[in-house]
Amino acid sequence: MKAFFTRLVVAAGIPLILIALIGTAFRDNGVADSTILFEGDSIYNHITIREAGGVRCMLFGRLRDNRETCIRIDAPDVSIFEYTAMMFTGFFFARKPERVLLIGLGGGYIPLVFKTHLHHVMLDVVEVDPLVAKLAGRYFDFSPSGNVTLDIRDGRQFLKKSHDSYDHIWIDAFNSDYIPSHMTTREFLLLTKTRLNEGGIVVQNVHNDNRLFDAQVATFRSVFRHVFLFKGKLSSNTIIVAADDPLYKPQDFRRQAGRFVGKIGAIDLAEQLAKYDPDPEIRTAPVLTDDYSPANLWIHKKRGVPR
């Protein structure tokens, strides 16, 4: 009997040890000289703060590092990702915005730019994950003070309960493998529209390599009279700028943008405006509604070859 148990322990133990060894071997799959400053779970995410080569990143998920926000420690206002710089194209459409709403905090790169270079603009940030906000404060120097406020809440809930109105509403509340589907729908966009000042715009970051993209554009077009697309050159990001009454109409956009010279900190707006896509190839897709939004299935489906 005793021998049986010994054998049982050995038989169960060896695979366990092997799994543990393989686990440790694969664990350090990041950059060689990277240091993990924090790793833990919030109610929504598994979050890692990693630093390598003078760049500090907030990573979501375990193995798939496909959502992250990074900041260069010596120059925090330099946009490491193309899309964060691209989102500032919104400033071309409304010359003097006074109040901006940002849905999705992440590491807090966008608020940092507002704090350093745009102090005259009020920025309200909404983030659903309390730990994200805490870590942004601890590792990315984010603080809701001065011209920046923070609310820990679901973005759509915030808009519904808030009675404030904004010149810009920026939406950056998703990653490449999960999207809160209640913030992709026509009803949601109609709600954002009611919170816009005259001439106000909605700016959203999307990925243009999955099937959801066409549906998102179709949904924006069903709500706003003008939808501008800026296509990333280095990434699969597209920035949607939508408005009913923008400063420029698509037909005279190119000419106006060509004349534009402007910088926000390290972000060259003229360079970002050059990414304007006047004739985007959008495939027929259904408008997403609260009743029908398979957003999280389509986000995983590649766009494939057009029919």
Place this chain on the structure above:
Amino acid sequence: MMVNLSLAMLLFLFGAIIMGLEILSSNLMAPYFGGSVYVWGSIISSFMIHMSLGYALGGYLAKRNGTIAVLLRFLLAGSLLIILIPSIHNPLCSFMSERIDDMRYASLAAMLILSFPVLILAMICPYIVGIFSVFRLNSGMSAGLVLLVSTFGSFIGTNLTAFYLIDLYPVSTIIRILGVVGSAASLLSIGLNLDRRLKGMTSVGQSWIRTDRVRRL
């Protein structure tokens, strides 16, 4: 044979419908209360409390009436209520989100929309177990088997809804489909007159397997 097969089908089907509804709950709640973990807390806890009430009621009614016909009428009523959900969903959720400021309690209150259907559908397992024990019927359907069939149905219902149906149809359509399928199955079973067949089985004083064999011989 007929009785067991029909009851197994019902267990499977309503197990699937109940979990299909749970998956769809998040789509029903998110536009009004967000997609946060609190909303899932409301959904799951609401299902649990109504299922537990349904279990108690199902067991009680089985002991008192002990006829499948009564259960089937309940299931029919529950299925018809499911068909109504898409129509009352918007006014109820809007009302709750406006009246109650804290979305944790607001979403919990809004889950009222599913309370009666879930309560009724949950009755099926204890009711069928109860019938078998009342009839002292060694039918081969043990309590464990009843739960197995029902829970396996839930497994299929969960994945069918989450993996495929949400991709294909609007949420309101899926809910109506679930209600129509449930109603059709209840009506069909009512038509089969299962109680008489069950009595036939017990009057022989043997399990269905034996009576079936006897008939064939």
